[in-house]
Amino acid sequence: MNAVRPIRVLIVDDTRLARQELRTLLADIPNVEIIGEADDVPAARDAIDALHPDLVLLDIQMPSGTGFDVLDGLESTPAVVFTTAYDTYAVRAFDANALDYLVKPVEPSRLGEALQRARARLVAAPPAAEPRGLLGAEDQVFLREGERCWFVAVREITRIVVDGNYARVWFRDECALLGRSLATLESRLDPTMFFRANRNTLVNLRMVKAVDLAVHDGYELRLRDGSSVAVSRRQARELRERLAL
Amino acid sequence: MTRNELRFVCINSIYGIAYTAMNVLFFSQFARLNSATWIVSVSLGVGVWAVTSALRIAAVRRQWMERGRGSFTAALASVVVLGSLATLLLTNLVLRGSTALGWIPQPPRSSLAQSIGYWTNIAIIIGLWVGFWAGWQALARYRHGEIARLRAESERTTLELDALRARLNPHFVFNALNNVRALINEDPARARETVTRLSNILRHALEHSQRDWATLRDEIALVDDYLAVESVHYEGRLRVRRDIADDALDARLPPMALQLLVENAIKHGISRLAGGGELTLSANRGSGRLRLEVGSPGRMAVDPPPHGVGLTYLRARLAQAPVPGTFELVEHDARVLARLELPQ
Numbered sequence: 001m002n003a004v005r006p007i008r009v010l011i012v013d014d015t016r017l018a019r020q021e022l023r024t025l026l027a028d029i030p031n032v033e034i035i036g037e038a039d040d041v042p043a044a045r046d047a048i049d050a051l052h053p054d055l056v057l058l059d060i061q062m063p064s065g066t067g068f069d070v071l072d073g074l075e076s077t078p079a080v081v082f083t084t085a086y087d088t089y090a091v092r093a094f095d096a097n098a099l100d101y102l103v104k105p106v107e108p109s110r111l112g113e114a115l116q117r118a119r120a121r122l123v124a125a126p127p128a129a130e131p132r133g134l135l136g137a138e139d140q141v142f143l144r145e146g147e148r149c150w151f152v153a154v155r156e157i158t159r160i161v162v163d164g165n166y167a168r169v170w171f172r173d174e175c176a177l178l179g180r181s182l183a184t185l186e187s188r189l190d191p192t193m194f195f196r197a198n199r200n201t202l203v204n205l206r207m208v209k210a211v212d213l214a215v216h217d218g219y220e221l222r223l224r225d226g227s228s229v230a231v232s233r234r235q236a237r238e239l240r241e242r243l244a245l
Numbered sequence: 246m247t248r249n250e251l252r253f254v255c256i257n258s259i260y261g262i263a264y265t266a267m268n269v270l271f272f273s274q275f276a277r278l279n280s281a282t283w284i285v286s287v288s289l290g291v292g293v294w295a296v297t298s299a300l301r302i303a304a305v306r307r308q309w310m311e312r313g314r315g316s317f318t319a320a321l322a323s324v325v326v327l328g329s330l331a332t333l334l335l336t337n338l339v340l341r342g343s344t345a346l347g348w349i350p351q352p353p354r355s356s357l358a359q360s361i362g363y364w365t366n367i368a369i370i371i372g373l374w375v376g377f378w379a380g381w382q383a384l385a386r387y388r389h390g391e392i393a394r395l396r397a398e399s400e401r402t403t404l405e406l407d408a409l410r411a412r413l414n415p416h417f418v419f420n421a422l423n424n425v426r427a428l429i430n431e432d433p434a435r436a437r438e439t440v441t442r443l444s445n446i447l448r449h450a451l452e453h454s455q456r457d458w459a460t461l462r463d464e465i466a467l468v469d470d471y472l473a474v475e476s477v478h479y480e481g482r483l484r485v486r487r488d489i490a491d492d493a494l495d496a497r498l499p500p501m502a503l504q505l506l507v508e509n510a511i512k513h514g515i516s517r518l519a520g521g522g523e524l525t526l527s528a529n530r531g532s533g534r535l536r537l538e539v540g541s542p543g544r545m546a547v548d549p550p551p552h553g554v555g556l557t558y559l560r561a562r563l564a565q566a567p568v569p570g571t572f573e574l575v576e577h578d579a580r581v582l583a584r585l586e587l588p589q
Contacts, residue, residue, distance in 0.1 A: 014519075015420070015478055021427035040519045061416075063519040085419035104423040 006033040007119055010053035012044040012070065013037075013083065014062045018104065022057055022083070025111050032115065041065040045074070053078050055118045057102075060084045068149055071142035073179055075188065076135055077151060079118040134190045143169060145176035154193075158225045160185055160202040170225065195242060197221060198232040205242070249385070253301055253378070261294025264370055281340070281349040288339045289367065292332030297374045300324045310382060321375050329368035333360070413450050414508065417474075418443075424477045439477050442470040450501065459500040461493055461528060461535065468507050468526070475511055482521020483511065493528045496535035498587050499562045505555045506539040506583045514541025514581060525580075530589070537585040545576045563587075 009032055013019045019037050026032050035051050038044035041064045048056065048070070056078050058067040071077055082101035100114050135141070137155040144150075150171070158170045160182060167182045168175055178185070186194065186202055197203045203221055212220040212228075219231040219239060231239055268286035272278045300321075304310065309320055343349045355363070421443050428436035449467050476483050507526065515521050522542035529536055556572075563570040570587040 014516075015424065016480060017424045017427040017431075017477065018420075020431065021423060024427065024430060061516070063517055085423065086415040104419055105426045106423075 004031050006031045007115060007122065008033050008035045008051070008054045010035060010044075010047055010051060010056045011037045012056060012067070013059040014039045018059070018083075022106065025106055025108055028108065029112055029115055041069050044070045048074060048078060054122055055079045055081065055115070058082050068144060072144055074142060076139045077142040079121055080151070081114045081118065135188055136190065137193065143171070143176035143178060150174065150176065154189070155204070155206065157204050158207045158223050159204060159227070159229060162200040170227070173225065195239065197229045197235060197239075201229050203229050211243070257294060257298050257301065260297065260374055261290045264293050265290030281343070281352055284339060284343055284349065285336055288336040289332060292335045293367070293370055293374070296324070296328035296332060296371055297378070300328070300375065301378065310386060321379060325368055325372045325375055329364055329371050332367050332371070333364050413447070417508070420478055421474050428477065435477070439474055442473045445470045446474065456500055458497040461496045461498060461503075464498060464500070464503045465489060465494070467501070467504050471504055471507060479511070479515060479521055482518070483515055484521065484523045486523055486525045488525070488527040490529040493530040493535060496530050496587070496589055498535060498537070498585075499559070502559055502562070502585065503537060503539070505559060506537070506585065509555065509583065510539050510541035510581070513546065514543040518542060533589055535587045535589055538582055540580045540582040542579060543581045544579065545574060545581055
């Protein structure tokens with residue numbers, strides 16, 4: 001078996017001793033490379049942008065905001081394990097399946113398991129060769145709506161609809177507002193996967209259940225979540241080529 | 246109309262009708278049932294119904310239940326005596342009226358003894374009702390009082406629990422333990438000291454907080470321990486300036502009150518600033534009052550307003566004192582100042 005590439009970890013916590021403690025614990029786990037530390041929200045965002053860590057150990061309470069603020073608006077979210085002294089409230093806001101978190105003081109075995117899970121996810125979805133390239137199907141994005149948060153893999157997104165200046169993302173049985181324009185999102189998504197059905201809507205073609213003919217040479221896409229999206233006449237030809245109808 | 250009122254209106258009416266029916270039955274069995282005895286039966290039933298209804302309404306409106314036991318009993322007894330007399334007179338009046346109108350033949354005159362007999366009869370009927378009604382009300386009041394007592398008890402327990410949670414902030418405790426873990430490798434002597442400080446705080450929270458009052462001297466010692474543990478956490482970000490007047494050290498204050506203010510100053514002030522800030526702590530005494538002030542950089546939260554568990558407890562605690570103390574939060578020069586004044 002080939003030597004496993006070390007998992008590159010960024011530690012984010014506003015307390016120096018807490019960061020030091022995580023360093024000590026990580027030193028006992030093989031194949032871990034600590035690539036940096038950050039002590040507040042802006043520093044953490046800069047470090048993630050600059051270093052592209054595989055995994056972020058992320059404190060929830062920091063001086064200028066929360067760990068969720070760090071993730072909000074990141075292009076693509078790295079694997080994240082939250083660390084908290086006692087913050088069941090913040091932790092509960094999260095979709096339980098997507099969230100991995102550790103309570104401080106961290107038990108070494110729990111940290112080992114969390115790293116194992118992050119490693120498994122990395123193997124399943126190797127990072128894009130070009131970090132600034134398109135988002136792949138397995139890349140995850142962080143979505144937040146009010147008090148609730150989710151990690152969502154790109155393949156789980158059904159459609160993205162214009163909502164004012166922003167975009168509303170529909171996934172699983174939920175939706176959340178994303179603070180970016182539809183055009184910006186379109187430029188970051190794989191065009192073979194996402195199709196601009198009309199001026200307002202991007203559709204994940206893998207989520208299309210059926211294509212119905214509609215008036216004016218258009219189509220009606222029926223999606224797996226039960227919704228349907230009209231394809232404008234202008235885009236209908238494009239869709240035919242794409243699906244080789 | 247409440248359900249209870251409706252219930253009694255029904256019972257009242259049924260009672261009046263039943264009394265009429267009973268009289269009709271007695272007349273038919275032991276005398277002759279004619280138009281005169283019908284009129285007597287109905288008139289007695291209406292009288293009893295009117296007296297008991299009036300009693301019920303008057304008692305509720307004028308809150309007879311709130312009076313002392315003697316006054317309440319006297320009121321009920323006079324209702325029984327006078328009410329039955331009124332019913333008797335009403336019946337007499339109705340009979341005379343009916344005779345005058347020629348509906349019934351002239352009834353035989355009743356002797357005094359007979360009249361007293363009728364009066365007693367009616368008094369017993371009304372008395373039965375009053376007894377039943379008063380018993381019912383007393384039971385309802387008892388249950389009501391019991392519920393109020395249980396509710397007050399549960400509120401008190403909740404308050405105590407909140408107070409305990411406010412004193413033993415788990416965030417603080419687990420962060421402190423995590424820091425100690427790191428210090429054990431880095432600076433064992435400081436780790437040992439921090440464990441001692443943390444133990445003092447926990448012991449104080451568990452033991453002293455059950456007292457009604459603590460001296461400022463004890464509370465300052467607690468705050469010193471607390472700030473020492475928080476300094477391990479925030480390091481250079483937490484800077485403290487103290488100004489404690491010596492003559493204030495023997496003043497009394499609710500246990501853990503000062504610690505609560507310091508904790509809030511760190512939580513809402515120091516911890517929100519990347520570079521930290523200065524926490525000021527001052528205490529002085531004059532004109533019979535202890536004045537405490539804890540300040541930290543920051544702005545007053547407009548949303549949400551400062552109504553945390555800790556301050557709610559503190560305000561409740563201040564209100565309990567014979568001469569209530571005052572607590573206020575003010576913003577001054579981009580600093581939030583918590584001011585506590587306690588009469589001594």
